Amino acid sequence: MALAKKARKKTTARKPARKAPAKKPAAKRKAAPKKAPARKAARKPAKKAAPKRKRTPNAAFMRAMTPSGDLAAVVGERAMPRTEVTKKIWDYIKRNKLQDSANRRMINADDKLRPVFGGKRQVSMFEMTKLVNAHLK
Numbered sequence: 001m002a003l004a005k006k007a008r009k010k011t012t013a014r015k016p017a018r019k020a021p022a023k024k025p026a027a028k029r030k031a032a033p034k035k036a037p038a039r040k041a042a043r044k045p046a047k048k049a050a051p052k053r054k055r056t057p058n059a060a061f062m063r064a065m066t067p068s069g070d071l072a073a074v075v076g077e078r079a080m081p082r083t084e085v086t087k088k089i090w091d092y093i094k095r096n097k098l099q100d101s102a103n104r105r106m107i108n109a110d111d112k113l114r115p116v117f118g119g120k121r122q123v124s125m126f127e128m129t130k131l132v133n134a135h136l137k
Helices: 002-012 069-075 082-095 125-133
Strands: 106-108 122-124
Touching (some): 082 125
8 A cells, every 4th residue: 555655646746836937027119110021033034944065166276286496395396276285384384393382373484484484484374375375376
């Protein structure tokens, strides 16, 4: 019987009731400014997907050009497209570590590149392409 009373006590034991939080007096609120109604963006009609077609290279880029004597010392003497000339110049710059260590956009000219760069000791990579194009025919 003693066990039955203990069991009954456990089941009948109640948790203390939670007190409801005290209500704060309502403060006077200013009326929120009215917002302008949100405008709905005019939707454009969806464009139909154009059929995918293979991109053809631009003929001007693919036209073989002959490098001048100064440029031929760096990239070789055979005629090649403008894109290939740029790749070979970058290979030469990376191989000889001619990029400026502080500002990677600047290219330091060595003895072979100085005539191509118009005698300048250092040029930016964007100016380099302009100077190289002057040496292609």
